Amino acid sequence: MGVAVLLRILAKDLIELFPDLQLPDMEVYLVTRPQALKQAHIKCFFAILEQVLLEALSLANAEGYLLGGDPKWVHGGASQNN
Structure with a gap:
């Protein structure tokens, strides 16, 4: 048996063993x-x-x-009209 910490987005099709258990937010590091x-x-x-x-x-x-946010984030930096 093994244990792994997965981002919730990667674990979306897995069944949680303890869904009622409230775990604190944790930082996850991948080191290799x-x-x-x-x-x-x-x-x-x-x-x-x-x-x-x-x-x-x-x-x-x-x-x-699309929700009216600042378009600079879409272009990956400062606004295009600077």
Whole structure:
């Protein structure tokens, strides 16, 4: 049996064992040796994590823009008209 801490967005199809247990927010760090990235399962995990996070950021930026937010976040920096 193994235990892992996953971002909720990555664990959306998994069943929570203790849904009533209130856990405090925690910072999560992924640390590995460069050699570990040669292992297919670790390399794949990082690729999926990167894709999911980039999609989440893109969605958040697009929604913020559509809701009247500052467009500088969509362009990744300062406003274009500076």
